[in-house]
Amino acid sequence: MVEPVRKAVFPVGGLGTRFLPATKAVAKEMLPVIDKPLIQYTVEEAQASGIEQFIFVTGRGKSSIEKHFDHAVELGTSPAEQAKARALKAVSDWLPEPGRVSYTIQPEPLGLGHAVWCARELVGDEPFAVVLTDDLVLSPIPCLKQLLDVYQEKGGNVVAVEDVPKDQTHRYGILDVAGDDGRVAEIKGLVEKPKPEEAPSTLSIIGRYILQPQVFRYLDRHQRGAGGEIQLTDAMASMIGDFPFHGLRFEGRRFDCGSKIGFLEASVAYALERDDLRDDVLRFLRSMV
């Protein structure tokens, strides 16, 4: 029996420099794909996977995220504002119950590992998920649920992985694989952003993780890795040998919404999934090409 995963950490302390000037005053996680901010897609995925507690690690200028998770709406009494309040109420049934959302601050963006470390007191001594809002995954079964199913079977740490082109390995955390059945890979090593000629494989980690709380012991050391940042990959790599560690080739399509092209692709793909938009979007796309 493995210990259940009840909590998910959403590190949202990054600066989002690739989306400047849009992210000068607006948190990257609040950028909408169609009519929903990125953060809401990933929270809904976590909810659909059975997560009960949502922990946001925020940074400077991210107060709009807290407002998005607020049940109360600060609107005036004019008919227009009242109509907006009613419309908002109608689309608010996804909000986690009061008491299920917590925030903590990452004072400086020192890296993803540091952001996760900032959540240690809120996570406590239990396994937890980490969800990066940059990665949207369009799939029939929520990506995090797929990971949790593997975790039920294997325990330890489980990460979502996908194959990337060989010349792109320098952008990702890459696996060194001990065994692979084509779906689940047993991990014997991890390298953060290796050059293509040094990459042990082309399997890269994407933004969904199930981690054992012992990861905090490694993160406590605050060791800097690639790019001078405190890397989550390095902490996970230090745990290899002490815990089972697997990578799942999830079913679904992942969009890197931290990049401009990924964000655009997600907007088109999600629009094509929607009955109210599909025909119009198809017509438009055909006219453009």
Ligand code: UTP
């Ligand atoms: P990125 O590497 O995409 O960094 O972080 P970023 O700052 O968000 O964006 P760019 O590269 O400047 O455009 C991946 C994820 O890790 C979080 C980010 O918020 C994002 O969800 N992160 C990164 C933190 O929470 N804190 C950090 O110090 C770094």
